Amino acid sequence: METLLDQKLVSSWFDVQSVPxxxxxxxxxxxxKLNVPLCNNIPVVDLGSHDRRDxxxxxxxxxxxxxxxxxxxxxxxxxxxxxxxxxxKEFHALPQKDKAIExxxxxxxxxxxxxxSENYANEEVHYWRDVLTxxxxxxxxxxxxxxxxxxxxxxxxxxYLEEVRNLxxxxxxxxxxxxxxxTEFFCGGLTESPVLLSNHYPPCPDPxxxxxxxxxxxxxxxxxxxxxxxxxxxxxxxxWIGVEPVPSxxxxxxxxxxxxxxxxxxxxxxxxxxxxxxxxxxxxxxFIHPSNESLxxxxxxxxxxPLYRSMKFKEFLRNFKSKAANAEAVLKVIxxxxx
Ligand SMILES: O=C(O)CCC(=O)C(=O)O
Ligand SMILES: [Fe+2]
Numbered sequence: 167m168e169t170l171l172d173q174k175l176v177s178s179w180f181d182v183q184s185v186p187x188x189x190x191x192x193x194x195x196x197x198x199k200l201n202v203p204l205c206n207n208i209p210v211v212d213l214g215s216h217d218r219r220d221x222x223x224x225x226x227x228x229x230x231x232x233x234x235x236x237x238x239x240x241x242x243x244x245x246x247x248x249x250x251x252x253x254x255k256e257f258h259a260l261p262q263k264d265k266a267i268e269x270x271x272x273x274x275x276x277x278x279x280x281x282x283s284e285n286y287a288n289e290e291v292h293y294w295r296d297v298l299t300x301x302x303x304x305x306x307x308x309x310x311x312x313x314x315x316x317x318x319x320x321x322x323x324x325x326y327l328e329e330v331r332n333l334x335x336x337x338x339x340x341x342x343x344x345x346x347x348x349t350e351f352f353c354g355g356l357t358e359s360p361v362l363l364s365n366h367y368p369p370c371p372d373p374x375x376x377x378x379x380x381x382x383x384x385x386x387x388x389x390x391x392x393x394x395x396x397x398x399x400x401x402x403x404x405x406w407i408g409v410e411p412v413p414s415x416x417x418x419x420x421x422x423x424x425x426x427x428x429x430x431x432x433x434x435x436x437x438x439x440x441x442x443x444x445x446x447x448x449x450x451x452x453f454i455h456p457s458n459e460s461l462x463x464x465x466x467x468x469x470x471x472p473l474y475r476s477m478k479f480k481e482f483l484r485n486f487k488s489k490a491a492n493a494e495a496v497l498k499v500i501x502x503x504x505x
Pocket of ligand 2: 437
C-alpha cells in the first residue's frame, strides 16, 4: 500500500540517528565537505538608492556575473516579511495530519503539499525537504484552496504576494532597462502566472550525505527568495559558494526564461540547497512564470544572432520537467545551435 503523504514528509520523521539509504546521494552529488565559504561577493543592492543608473548597473553586472544578487530597502514592509516567515514556519510545524489536509484542498492539485520533488515515486534519491506550493495570482481563483491553518495564513500570504508582485515589477523594470529593451517588456503574459513555494528543510543527522535540493537552475524569469538561515549555494566558476543570509533581504536569481529572453546576456545560475544538523531552515520562493501560452524567445533587440529557439512557456516547462532539471539536457532543447 502506498505510504500516506503525512508519513512521508521529512518533518514527520527527521529526528533519526542516521540518514536513510533512500536519502543518501551518490558520492559525486553529495555536498561532502561542508566548509563551503559563505560568500559576500554576491552583490547586495540597495533598492532605496536614488541613483537609478547605478542601481541598474549593479543589478545588470550581478546578473551577468553571478545570476544572483540580494536586495535590501526593497519596500516590502519588514513586519510583513517577518509575519509571512512566521506563518510558513507555523504551517510546517503543524501536526502532520493537519498539514496533509490543509495542503490538499485543490482537486486540480495546483495548490499542494509534497515532499522531496514532484517526482517522488520515480526519483532515485529523495531530497531532505517538504514543500507547500500554490499559484500566486489571481487570488479570486486560487485563494479558496490555500491553507486555513495557521488561521492568519490567507490574510498574511495574500498581503505578502501583493507586495512581492510589486517588487518583482520594480526589479524586472531595472533589468529591462539594463538590457535596453524597454521598461514595459515584462508587463504582460510573461509575468502573469507567479507561483509561491515554501521549502522546509528539517535538521539532518548527516548533512554531508543528503541534499535539500540538487544542483539546478530555475524555470523562471526570476525567483525572489526569502531565507531564514544559510544553506543555499551557488555554482560559480567550478566552485560552490554559500549565499549569506542578510536580515530581511530578498535573494534574487535569474532563471532560464530570462536567460533566453536576454539572449544569454544574463545567466541562469545553478544552485543547490544543503542541510544542517542544528536548525530547520524555511524559505519562501516566488517564481515569476509566464502564462502557459506566452511565447518565450530572445528579445529582438538582442538577437545578434539569436541563441535560443522560441517556444511557448508550457513547451519549455514540459521539457524542463522531463529533463529532471539537468542543465545540459535543458540547454540542448532550448538552444538553437544544437537543433
Ligand atoms: O530554499 C532555497 O534556498 C532555494 C530553493 C530553490 O532553489 C527552489 O525552490 O528552486
Ligand atoms: Fe531554485
